[in-house]
Amino acid sequence: MSKRTVHRTCPLCEATCGLELEVEGDRVTRIRGDASDVFSGGFICPKGTTLAALHEDPDRLRTPLVKRDGEHVPVSWDEAFREVERGLLGVAERHGREALGAYVGNPNVHNLAGTFYLRPVLKALGTRQIYSASTADQMPRHVSCGLMFGDPGAIPVPDVDRTDLLVMLGANPVESGGSLCTAPDFPGRLRKLRERGGRLVVIDPRRTRTAELADLHLAPRPGSDAALLAAVLHTVFDEQLDDTSALADHTVGIDALREAVAPFAPERVAATCGIDAEAIRSLAREIAVARSAAVYGRIGVHTCETGTITSFLTDAIALATGNLDAEGGSMFPFAAHARAGRAPGGKGFRTGRWKSRVRGLPEVRGEFPVAALAEEIDTEGEGRIRGLLTIAGNPVLSTPDAARLDRALEDLEFMVSVDIYCNETTRHADVILPPPSPLERSHYDIAFYSLSVRNVANWSPAVFEHEGPSESDILARLALILGGAGADAPASTVDDMLLGGMLESLVSSEGSPVHGRDAEELAGGLVGETAVDRLVETMLRAGPYGDGFGVDADGLSLEQLRDHPHGIDLGALAPRIPDALSTPSAKIEAAPAPILEEMARLAARLDEAPEPLVLVGRRDVRSNNSWMHNVDALVRGRVRCTLKIHPDDAAEQGLSDGDLARVSSRAGELTVAVEHDAGIRRGVVSLPHGWGHDTDGARLQVAAQRPGVNSNVLTDASLIDPLSGNAVLNGIPVQIAPAA
Ligand SMILES: Nc1nc2c(c(=O)[nH]1)N[C@H]1C(S)=C(S)[C@@H](COP(=O)(O)OP(=O)(O)OC[C@H]3O[C@@H](n4cnc5c(=O)[nH]c(N)nc54)[C@H](O)[C@@H]3O)O[C@H]1N2
Ligand SMILES: Nc1nc2c(c(=O)[nH]1)N[C@H]1C(S)=C(S)[C@@H](COP(=O)(O)OP(=O)(O)OC[C@H]3O[C@@H](n4cnc5c(=O)[nH]c(N)nc54)[C@H](O)[C@@H]3O)O[C@H]1N2
Ligand code: SF4
Ligand SMILES: [Mo]
Numbered sequence: 054m055s056k057r058t059v060h061r062t063c064p065l066c067e068a069t070c071g072l073e074l075e076v077e078g079d080r081v082t083r084i085r086g087d088a089s090d091v092f093s094g095g096f097i098c099p100k101g102t103t104l105a106a107l108h109e110d111p112d113r114l115r116t117p118l119v120k121r122d123g124e125h126v127p128v129s130w131d132e133a134f135r136e137v138e139r140g141l142l143g144v145a146e147r148h149g150r151e152a153l154g155a156y157v158g159n160p161n162v163h164n165l166a167g168t169f170y171l172r173p174v175l176k177a178l179g180t181r182q183i184y185s186a187s188t189a190d191q192m193p194r195h196v197s198c199g200l201m202f203g204d205p206g207a208i209p210v211p212d213v214d215r216t217d218l219l220v221m222l223g224a225n226p227v228e229s230g231g232s233l234c235t236a237p238d239f240p241g242r243l244r245k246l247r248e249r250g251g252r253l254v255v256i257d258p259r260r261t262r263t264a265e266l267a268d269l270h271l272a273p274r275p276g277s278d279a280a281l282l283a284a285v286l287h288t289v290f291d292e293q294l295d296d297t298s299a300l301a302d303h304t305v306g307i308d309a310l311r312e313a314v315a316p317f318a319p320e321r322v323a324a325t326c327g328i329d330a331e332a333i334r335s336l337a338r339e340i341a342v343a344r345s346a347a348v349y350g351r352i353g354v355h356t357c358e359t360g361t362i363t364s365f366l367t368d369a370i371a372l373a374t375g376n377l378d379a380e381g382g383s384m385f386p387f388a389a390h391a392r393a394g395r396a397p398g399g400k401g402f403r404t405g406r407w408k409s410r411v412r413g414l415p416e417v418r419g420e421f422p423v424a425a426l427a428e429e430i431d432t433e434g435e436g437r438i439r440g441l442l443t444i445a446g447n448p449v450l451s452t453p454d455a456a457r458l459d460r461a462l463e464d465l466e467f468m469v470s471v472d473i474y475c476n477e478t479t480r481h482a483d484v485i486l487p488p489p490s491p492l493e494r495s496h497y498d499i500a501f502y503s504l505s506v507r508n509v510a511n512w513s514p515a516v517f518e519h520e521g522p523s524e525s526d527i528l529a530r531l532a533l534i535l536g537g538a539g540a541d542a543p544a545s546t547v548d549d550m551l552l553g554g555m556l557e558s559l560v561s562s563e564g565s566p567v568h569g570r571d572a573e574e575l576a577g578g579l580v581g582e583t584a585v586d587r588l589v590e591t592m593l594r595a596g597p598y599g600d601g602f603g604v605d606a607d608g609l610s611l612e613q614l615r616d617h618p619h620g621i622d623l624g625a626l627a628p629r630i631p632d633a634l635s636t637p638s639a640k641i642e643a644a645p646a647p648i649l650e651e652m653a654r655l656a657a658r659l660d661e662a663p664e665p666l667v668l669v670g671r672r673d674v675r676s677n678n679s680w681m682h683n684v685d686a687l688v689r690g691r692v693r694c695t696l697k698i699h700p701d702d703a704a705e706q707g708l709s710d711g712d713l714a715r716v717s718s719r720a721g722e723l724t725v726a727v728e729h730d731a732g733i734r735r736g737v738v739s740l741p742h743g744w745g746h747d748t749d750g751a752r753l754q755v756a757a758q759r760p761g762v763n764s765n766v767l768t769d770a771s772l773i774d775p776l777s778g779n780a781v782l783n784g785i786p787v788q789i790a791p792a793a
Contacts, residue, residue: 060087060618061513063101064163064491065677067501068230068237069509070097071619072104074516081105081492081516089619092509096238098230099675103684104491108517112683112752113473114487115521125475125485125752130521134530134540136484140467141535144440145179147466154182154438156426158446159190159678162500165585166488166524167445173547174444174528177535181407182429182438183420189452190352191233192417192777193360199402200645201368203635205418206503209368209383210234211347212626213242213506216381218339218346220254222278222367223353223783227262229672232351235498235505240266242506252343254336256281257353258669259697259739260732271336272734274327275667276784278350279359279655281326281333282366283317288337289373290314295341296375303631306644310369313649316656325659327734341374345381353669356783361776362651372643377630384626385633388502389510389609390592393599394564399635404776410436414778422778423452424770430461440467442531449477450679450743453780454720454770455763459748471527474680477763480750486531488524492516495582497589510593510609511620514582525585548584552576555588559595566601575602581611598623647776663736664786668718668767671697671739679743682756694761695728697739698789703729706789713792716740718785721766724792738787740764 056077063070071090075083084105086097107113117133118125128136144152155178161167175183187195195205211219213236224232226239236242243253243266255267256278264270273281289295290311297307319330319337326333340346348367355364368383376382405415411428414421421429426448430438441462449459462468462481470482479485488494496513522530522544529547534540556572559565567575581587590611594600600608614621636642675687682688696714708714710729715722716738725740733739744761746753765782772781 059516062496062498062511064496065100066230067232067235069235069498069501070101070237072101079517087619091620091622093237096241100677100681103686106684106686108490108492110683112754114475114485118485120483133484133486137469138534138540140483141440141469144467148439150179151182151436152439153178153180155442156184156446156448157444159186160445164524166528168499169551169585169588170525170528173532177532184423184426185420186446186451188422188778189780189782191355192779193355193364193774194233195418196361196777197365200648201365201642202633203399203401205402207385207633208233208504209385210504210506211349212381212384216345216347217251218343219246220348222256222350224351225261225263225672228674233504234349235501258734258737271328274663275669275737276357277326278354279363279366280317280322282363282370283314284319284322284333285337286366286370286373287314287317288319288334289341295373297373299375300377300630300641304641304643305638306642309644313644313652322659340370346376347383353783356779357781358772358774359655360774360779362648365648378628385629386503386505386626387508387597387629389596389598389623390499391596393566393597396564397631397634398639401637417778422773424773424780427454427458427461431464439465441465442469443478444471447476447478447679450745450763450765453765453768455765456721475752477748477751486527488527489519493519494523495586507625508623509620510614510623512614552587555591565595566604567595578602651776666736666787668785668787669737669739669783671741673741676743682746683753685755688759694741694744696725697730697733698727699733699735700729700731702735703727707791714789715792716767716787716789718767718787720769723762723766725762
């Protein structure tokens with residue numbers, strides 16, 4: 054059998070590790086880290102080695118399923134698409150377009166099909182009932198960056214490889230691989246930081262594996278990070294440690310910012326945070342005097358009621374200490390596929406252009422908070438969602454008050470899911486449309502090279518051919534069906550529209566390297582095999598390092614990337630202000646009004662008594678949100694879905710290590726084994742999300758053997774971050790008792 058070695062980027066998490074695959078015929082016989090990868094240098098985690106197991110998983114769907122008499126049965130693609138047309142358009146005819154809704158999940162950002170083809174699908178749905186995993190995740194970061202820099206996609210990342218001081222809050226990259234900060238081999242980069250004399254401070258209520266690498270670990274009360282960071286900034290101003298000279302010409306609002314943090318003296322917030330005032334002052338001094346410092350917050354500080362202001366404060370501290378857009382501080386990546394030649398300034402960013410039906414929650418980036426999805430389905434009245442499309446999402450395990458959503462999905466008139474598994478969510482679908490496996494598609498990390506600590510480009514061709522439609526074909530056909538073109542309309546119509554639209558926009562924008570050229574002629578010169586390949590190729594060639602479609606023979610092209618299977622390193626991050634700014638003022642907005650209002654609200658709440666016991670989440674390197682528990686190699690061994698609890702808290706409840714505890718919250722209750730952990734703050738318990746694989750109708754044979762519990766049965770959909778609509782998934786008040 055023919056043997057070959059292929060290289061590709063792992064699409065499972067944000068770290069973008071290079072993999073080396075040994076392939077014999079139609080089987081992958083070995084996967085290891087690609088030692089020559091320009092970015093990851095051979096690093097790999099246990100998930101990366103399981104791509105072949107995922108590919109071969111007998112439970113991974115290969116044919117569409119349609120529900121007949123309550124049972125999913127395999128059907129042809131044509132039949133499945135006809136069923137989708139009948140079902141979804143039937144709902145629209147009976148109840149109007151607003152009765153259709155969509156939920157799109159995390160893997161869409163790890164997949165070129167999702168990157169390019171979601172938009173036409175969601176547009177063709179013709180509804181405002183759009184939801185995604187973003188409001189259970191990073192929406193606060195989009196909103197704070199949108200308000201501060203004018204573009205919700207202009208997200209600075211910590212310059213991990215050059216910083217002298219990294220302060221990390223609510224992130225555990227040793228397990229998660231890092232998020233909104235693409236840095237393969239995060240553990241190695243943290244060790245190097247310390248080897249070159251830099252310092253690592255980790256702020257997390259639990260002593261995580263990342264905290265174990267730190268010089269200093271502070272364990273605050275969950276949900277108190279906004280107050281903590283405001284006190285840090287207060288100290289910077291109070292002790293006149295601020296240095297805003299470098300960006301002074303590009304900043305407005307510093308005085309208002311100083312006033313906004315005036316109420317947050319460390320002495321005032323110490324009790325709220327559970328951290329000594331002197332420790333807060335010393336942290337502020339350390340950040341201010343360090344040659345360079347980067348303050349980085351992630352899931353633990355974004356999925357709480359103060360998510361947006363916390364996100365804002367990380368950047369505000371960078372700005373006030375001269376660490377924004379500066380080497381070793383917080384910097385803006387400039388990806389190879391980014392728009393080249395745009396001028397500073399723009400329309401800015403706003404939210405609330407429309408409101409949700411039941412709770413009147415503002416739209417953010419064209420979507421409603423996922424915490425409102427269940428109520429929009431189960432609350433009677435005009436505009437109630439009766440038909441739902443889910444694309445690469447498992448909201449029954451991922452979103453708050455999950456039991457209510459589970460019931461609501463059961464009650465829909467029609468549901469369609471594009472997914473590789475029949476799982477807790479898709480078991481409710483009338484039609485499941487399965488895309489090919491990650492090994493059967495090309496890959497380029499559009500999302501994560503925009504959030505990367507170096508500018509890097511790496512192209513992965515598909516490892517295997519695939520029969521049936523690609524994921525972009527599936528999405529294209531859904532867009533055509535929803536747009537009224539019928540179940541037989543060819544996917545290529547959408548391919549042509551997307552590529553044509555992209556080229557037209559490039560040739561007509563001033564500053565673009567192909568401004569004024571002929572779109573059709575440019576299209577004729579593309580070498581990409583599939584439609585998504587040609588879209589990426591177009592972006593790269595017209596991008597900041599591109600060949601400009603023949604203008605610069607040495608510039609980046611798809612051919613060049615094909616010749617560099619280990620990727621091309623485009624260098625360390627460079628300053629990008631003012632070019633990165635899209636605010637109407639073309640300046641950094643250091644004091645956006647919505648942020649200041651929320652900070653005032655927070656200041657007024659500082660005296661509220663803290664909850665005695667709260668729940669937070671965690672990640673394990675062998676898990677990937679809710680969907681890789683069907684890979685035996687990842688779930689074998691010790692049980693990972695446990696409730697971590699401080700031994701003294703456990704003793705008070707009479708809970709020995711391994712005992713079953715009943716955990717209850719305002720939203721629901723569950724029973725889970727406790728695991729004593731002396732490294733967790735007292736009054737805090739930790740449970741991972743993405744488990745609970747014991748539902749009827751799902752087809753996950755391996756996962757069902759170690760089901761775990763669904764932590765989102767406990768999270769409360771009535772709580773959100775008001776500025777972003779993000780769900781509150783950390784700091785949930787709970788009670789525990791020994792299970793009967
Ligand atoms: N309590 C709590 N809840 C959380 C979090 C937390 O920290 N705590 N984290 C939140 C975060 S950060 C996120 S991102 C969300 C994730 O929330 P979701 O995106 O809803 O959930 P995932 O578990 O990522 O599920 C992905 C789905 O996509 C399917 N899938 C996998 N690969 C593909 C593919 O290539 N194509 C298609 N079409 N489908 C595919 C899987 O089978 C699965 O059904 O969860 C959130 N929920
Ligand atoms: N192995 C693995 N990797 C993953 C994923 C996965 O499920 N498994 N999911 C991927 C996704 S979608 C994402 S978004 C990223 C997330 O990546 P990370 O943001 O690194 O997520 P976690 O590992 O959950 O770390 C969150 C930390 O926040 C802490 N925390 C909780 N509440 C608070 C608080 O109020 N304040 C502070 N300071 N800390 C708090 C928790 O104790 C926990 O250690 O990971 C990605 N990578
Ligand atoms: S760290 Fe992320 S990108 Fe790297 S091998 Fe593991 S899952 Fe893949
Ligand atoms: Mo996420």
